[in-house]
Amino acid sequence: MNALRRVLRVPGLWLGLCALQLGLAWGLAQPVAGAVRAAMGGRVWTDPHRLIAALAELLVQNPAILTVFVAAAITSGLLGAAIALLVRGGVLLRLGDASDRGTRAWAEFGRASLGNLPVLALIGLYGLVLRVVLSFVANALAGAHALVELVVLVLLLTFATCAGDLAAARRVLRGERGVHPREYLRACADVARSPRLWLASGALTLARWAIAGAIVVIAVHGSGEAWASWSARGLACVAVFLALWRVAVAVEASRRD
Amino acid sequence: MLAVGSRLLRRAAACALVGAVACEPGPPPERRVAEPVDPLRPLDVRGPIPAGIKLADYVLDASLDAEKHTVTGTARITWRNSTRAPVDALVLHLYMNGFRAEDTAWMAEARGSHRGARQDKGEGKWGYIDVRAARLLAQGPSADFKAPEQRDAAATPLTLVEGADPSLGSLALPRPVGPDETITVELDFFTQLPRVFARTGYDGEFHMVGQWYPKLAVRHEGGWQAHVFTLHSEFYADFGDYDVHLDVPEDMVVGASGVLVEERPPEGGRKRLRYRADTVHDFAWAASPDFLEYGDTWRDVRIRQLVPRALAGDVQRHLDAQVAALESMDARFGPYPWSTITIVHPPESAGGAQGMEYPTFFTTSDILRVPLPLRLLGIHELLTGEFTTIHEFGHQYFQGLLASDEATQPWLDEGINSFSNTLALDDWLGDDATIARIGNQRVSTIDMIRVALQTAAELDPVDRRAEDYRDFTGTFGGTVYRKTAAVFHTLRALVGPEKFDRAFRIYCDTWRFRHPTGADLRAALLREIGPKVRISDTGPDGQPVDLDVADYLAQAIETTASVDFAVTRVANRRAVGDAGWRRGQDGALALIEPEPAPEGEELGDEASEGFALIVREGEFRVPVEIEFAFKGGARERLWWDGQARYRVFTFPGKKLAGVAIDPDDKLLLEGERLDNRVRGPGQRTPDGLSDPVARFHEAMDLAVLGGLGL
Numbered sequence: 027m028n029a030l031r032r033v034l035r036v037p038g039l040w041l042g043l044c045a046l047q048l049g050l051a052w053g054l055a056q057p058v059a060g061a062v063r064a065a066m067g068g069r070v071w072t073d074p075h076r077l078i079a080a081l082a083e084l085l086v087q088n089p090a091i092l093t094v095f096v097a098a099a100i101t102s103g104l105l106g107a108a109i110a111l112l113v114r115g116g117v118l119l120r121l122g123d124a125s126d127r128g129t130r131a132w133a134e135f136g137r138a139s140l141g142n143l144p145v146l147a148l149i150g151l152y153g154l155v156l157r158v159v160l161s162f163v164a165n166a167l168a169g170a171h172a173l174v175e176l177v178v179l180v181l182l183l184t185f186a187t188c189a190g191d192l193a194a195a196r197r198v199l200r201g202e203r204g205v206h207p208r209e210y211l212r213a214c215a216d217v218a219r220s221p222r223l224w225l226a227s228g229a230l231t232l233a234r235w236a237i238a239g240a241i242v243v244i245a246v247h248g249s250g251e252a253w254a255s256w257s258a259r260g261l262a263c264v265a266v267f268l269a270l271w272r273v274a275v276a277v278e279a280s281r282r283d
Numbered sequence: 284m285l286a287v288g289s290r291l292l293r294r295a296a297a298c299a300l301v302g303a304v305a306c307e308p309g310p311p312p313e314r315r316v317a318e319p320v321d322p323l324r325p326l327d328v329r330g331p332i333p334a335g336i337k338l339a340d341y342v343l344d345a346s347l348d349a350e351k352h353t354v355t356g357t358a359r360i361t362w363r364n365s366t367r368a369p370v371d372a373l374v375l376h377l378y379m380n381g382f383r384a385e386d387t388a389w390m391a392e393a394r395g396s397h398r399g400a401r402q403d404k405g406e407g408k409w410g411y412i413d414v415r416a417a418r419l420l421a422q423g424p425s426a427d428f429k430a431p432e433q434r435d436a437a438a439t440p441l442t443l444v445e446g447a448d449p450s451l452g453s454l455a456l457p458r459p460v461g462p463d464e465t466i467t468v469e470l471d472f473f474t475q476l477p478r479v480f481a482r483t484g485y486d487g488e489f490h491m492v493g494q495w496y497p498k499l500a501v502r503h504e505g506g507w508q509a510h511v512f513t514l515h516s517e518f519y520a521d522f523g524d525y526d527v528h529l530d531v532p533e534d535m536v537v538g539a540s541g542v543l544v545e546e547r548p549p550e551g552g553r554k555r556l557r558y559r560a561d562t563v564h565d566f567a568w569a570a571s572p573d574f575l576e577y578g579d580t581w582r583d584v585r586i587r588q589l590v591p592r593a594l595a596g597d598v599q600r601h602l603d604a605q606v607a608a609l610e611s612m613d614a615r616f617g618p619y620p621w622s623t624i625t626i627v628h629p630p631e632s633a634g635g636a637q638g639m640e641y642p643t644f645f646t647t648s649d650i651l652r653v654p655l656p657l658r659l660l661g662i663h664e665l666l667t668g669e670f671t672t673i674h675e676f677g678h679q680y681f682q683g684l685l686a687s688d689e690a691t692q693p694w695l696d697e698g699i700n701s702f703s704n705t706l707a708l709d710d711w712l713g714d715d716a717t718i719a720r721i722g723n724q725r726v727s728t729i730d731m732i733r734v735a736l737q738t739a740a741e742l743d744p745v746d747r748r749a750e751d752y753r754d755f756t757g758t759f760g761g762t763v764y765r766k767t768a769a770v771f772h773t774l775r776a777l778v779g780p781e782k783f784d785r786a787f788r789i790y791c792d793t794w795r796f797r798h799p800t801g802a803d804l805r806a807a808l809l810r811e812i813g814p815k816v817r818i819s820d821t822g823p824d825g826q827p828v829d830l831d832v833a834d835y836l837a838q839a840i841e842t843t844a845s846v847d848f849a850v851t852r853v854a855n856r857r858a859v860g861d862a863g864w865r866r867g868q869d870g871a872l873a874l875i876e877p878e879p880a881p882e883g884e885e886l887g888d889e890a891s892e893g894f895a896l897i898v899r900e901g902e903f904r905v906p907v908e909i910e911f912a913f914k915g916g917a918r919e920r921l922w923w924d925g926q927a928r929y930r931v932f933t934f935p936g937k938k939l940a941g942v943a944i945d946p947d948d949k950l951l952l953e954g955e956r957l958d959n960r961v962r963g964p965g966q967r968t969p970d971g972l973s974d975p976v977a978r979f980h981e982a983m984d985l986a987v988l989g990g991l992g993l
């Protein structure tokens with residue numbers, strides 16, 4: 027069973043995660059809207075293409091709004107990471123075994139998520155350390171050439187993501203303890219020995235980053251316009267799908283162990 | 284993670300830059316056009332030059348030492364006393380001495396930095412000018428003393444004495460120069476250029492040679508108008524003809540004021556160039572072996588750009604801006620009189636030399652390199668390059684041609700020029716031109732001016748001497764450049780562009796090749812526009828609304844009063860009805876019962892009365908237009924004279940849905956615009972800002988989470 031089919035067999039998981047992500051982003055935009063609305067009072071701005079001038083004036087009068095902007099952005103980043111970690115166990119379980127469990131599914135999802143949380147957090151921490159090390163490696167390898175360094179860094183970071191996925195899949199699906207760094211390093215070695223795995227996972231990671239970039243481009247070109255919001259939401263759902271697919275690639279690899 | 288993230292971002296930016304530069308095409312091939320023969324355009328194009336305005340002629344002979352970055356030369360100055368009193372000493376500007384030591388007036392105010400750059404200190408890095416000898420060559424009634432054969436006849440040694448600030452010096456004369464008498468003096472000078480700083484100096488082999496020779500101050504009836512060189516005071520001098528001989532290393536490409544009239548074949552690794560600039564009040568030049576040359580013409584005007592190789596890709600954009608400026612200003616302010624304009628692009632490492640004007644010659648600034656990924660965001664801006672070219676060219680009019688004293692009234696120079704720049708941009712790109720764009724958002728010329736008004740423009744009035752602006756307040760730019768521009772844009776919008784433009788053209792025509800003051804400009808406008816301009820025939824009380832032009836200019840230029848109107852209250856209430864005891868026709872009181880009617884917003888239109896409270900929050904009194912929108916979509920516009928502190932507007936039988944002050948954006952002087960539009964009670968119309976901001980924020984969240992961070 028290939029990785030894509032694993033994702034397609036659990037549309038509910040994808041839709042649920044999409045709803046979570048869209049809800050989070052929308053919810054955190056509300057305090058921002060509220061702060062601006064309150065500051066505007068009954069005042070009205072009519073030129074949708076000269077918002078920079080309006081915002082500049084508003085921020086001079088109400089510098090506190092900037093704090094709301096920053097706080098909302100930081101919160102969304104942290105909450106996003108926390109939720110991702112929280113559901114990671116359940117996601118791996120569902121991708122590993124998509125058979126219909128009926129009402130038991132939620133309970134199993136919850137157990138897999140919470141039960142594996144501490145170890146998966148530890149694996150995440152190893153991944154963080156690895157990324158820091160790899161960024162130094164990229165710097166050393168590339169010498170002074172910034173373009174070379176970026177390419178090397180991107181390759182190495184996709185490697186870290188892939189290794190983290192594999193280690194997590196082995197913990198959740200294969201019952202490996204996953205606590206000792208040796209197990210994490212073994213996952214790294216396996217990824218290094220399997221270029222096809224690294225390539226598949228890396229391509230999906232890069233695609234997801236490209237989608238994130240596309241969202242930024244659309245948000246800027248369609249600032250404040252409904253089409254841009256809906257496009258961004260649609261693309262975000264694609265990004266969730268790509269993330270699940272990438273995790274499924276690691277699940278598939280862990281099966282072959 | 285953050286460390287990795289920020290490193291990654293830095294890398295990405297660096298790579299994008301590398302990529303963008305790598306994709307940059309090589310410099311376009313150089314192109315030359317013939318050197319104009321006459322420094323002035325033909326008489327029938329430029330018009331006559333007023334008689335008697337040339338008071339100071341210069342013959343400069345200078346040699347550049349490109350290793351030591353020094354200029355050694357002689358200046359032969361022929362000056363005519365046009366005042367009614369005899370003059371017993373000549374006063375000279377020694378501008379370069381402003382950079383001589385930490386305690387000069389210039390350096391003390393600037394504390395050694397200019398536009399964010401610091402001056403290098405040490406041997407060969409401070410700038411100074413040393414006048415080593417001075418001679419009186421000739422003196423008498425209006426003879427032509429320029430001829431070289433006069434040179435050594437009866438030369439009398441003179442002594443130049445530096446003033447308390449070394450940027451001024453005075454030359455005592457053995458015999459006073461009588462009214463209408465002419466005198467010729469010759470000075471041997473040695474100028475050490477500073478490392479590029481505050482518009483002048485060297486950077487490697489690039490040399491920008493400005494304010495480099497001893498230069499006469501201006502004699503008024505009351506005495507010498509000679510300003511100590513300070514941070515904000517630029518230059519002021521009489522018109523004259525310049526005959527300049529430059530001796531430079533053979534490989535130097537030289538750009539200068541005026542036109543090249545002679546180039547001798549190189550000898551011993553050096554070449555001699557001779558330039559002529561007619562009816563100008565300064566002379567500057569730049570030299571570098573690394574310049575590429577691009578010549579173009581606009582009508583009969585030669586445009587010459589000198590560009591380092593790395594910036595050569597920008598010449599077309601600068602040329603487009605230059606042509607747009609010529610088109611606009613030649614038509615609006617009278618024919619550009621000179622046959623040439625030279626644009627020098629200082630190398631990227633010599634940013635301090637960017638953006639400075641001299642007659643028929645200016646330096647511009649680099650166009651911002653937008654890295655490729657940012658270009659995807661639709662970033663485009665005219666501020667860093669094109670705007671500088673338009674601005675510096677605009678000085679050919681406002682200071683080059685209408686040669687106001689920019690030390691006493693800097694607003695006539697920088698301010699009127701800024702006003703002309705936005706007109707040129709609008710002529711070029713359409714009204715309220717976009718000067719920066721990102722995605723679907725734009726910043727217009729109006730925004731650019733307005734942003735500055737909110738912050739700094741309220742500390743100093745427009746009409747102040749340059750030296751009275753303190754660096755510490757940061758008000759010079761906001762007040763002199765932006766507020767002045769806003770003052771004249773607002774006046775133009777209020778009296779009507781046609782009327783204003785006609786009056787302004789008359790000012791320009793009257794004062795070409797002269798030294799107009801602020802009073803001259805105000806008098807011209809007042810005369811041509813008229814003391815009162817009818818803005819509206821029917822004000823809120825039925826009487827007409829007029830603009831008092833003199834009062835407007837006095838408030839705008841002499842005071843720090845700011846224009847600020849606000850809608851502070853909009854409501855609908857029950858109109859006065861006819862219920863109660865009333866005396867009938869028979870003389871007896873009769874009770875009329877009130878009609879049962881809902882309250883507040885539920886009221887029907889006829890039973891309602893809309894009212895709005897408009898407050899003049901600023902001290903500036905000026906007529907303002909107000910648009911009232913009613914339920915059902917009807918609109919009504921009224922002018923209020925803006926004299927009282929506030930005014931209540933009532934509309935019996937109508938319900939207000941919203942009020943907009945200055946709906947056509949005429950009062951550019953009003954920095955705070957957000958409180959100008961207010962919706963009526965119970966209106967659900969969105970505020971126009973909170974939704975777009977939230978949408979943008981949400982999208983950025985989605986980008987950051989990009990798959991819930993899984």
Ligand SMILES: [Zn+2]
Nearest residue numbers: 674678697700
């Ligand atoms: Zn200027």
